[in-house]
Amino acid sequence: MDTPYLKAIGGSFLTMLTLVIASSLILATILRFSSFTEQSLGAVTIAITLTITFIGGLVAAIRAGSKGWLLGLLAGVSFVLLALSIQFLGYGTPVVLSQLIVFSLCIVTALIGGMIGVSIRSSIA
Structure with missing residues (x-):
């Protein structure tokens, strides 16, 4: 992947991480x-988790x-992998079906956010 796409994913990941920390404090x-x-x-x-992943894809x-759909997908997958890593490696708890459903929805909302983000960018420019 090119450098602009890696920077976009990195910025998205930092945005999602910041929003998770802020919403956790609230x-x-x-x-x-x-x-x-x-x-x-x-x-x-x-609802907050799905909103955060949507914003991350956006x-x-x-x-x-x-490539909004791809970047949204990667943003959602990176968020899910971080959450799974913290849960499994940090707390040692297994993943249950309800969490898999929420994680799948996170990926889908990030993907949709990526598609909308490209449209927003093209309408501004």
Whole structure:
């Protein structure tokens, strides 16, 4: 892959990582200072995760300007691989079917974000 595409994936990955850390801090603060439980925020967490992967695919495609579906796919796969690595290697817990479904949706939303990102880039230029 060419250097602009690698820079686009790197920028996308950093964007997703920053958004994950920021949303984690916000959710942790909400859990700490309210009566919400982790179980009550499950759907919110999934929605935030899907939004973050969508934004990651969007950022990759806007930065590169072409091959949005491929860059979105790579952004989604990199996000999923990081999450799987942290879960399996860091915590030693196996992956369950519901997580595979969410991870698949993450890849799809990043791919869609990549397609939309190319359209946004071409409409701006």
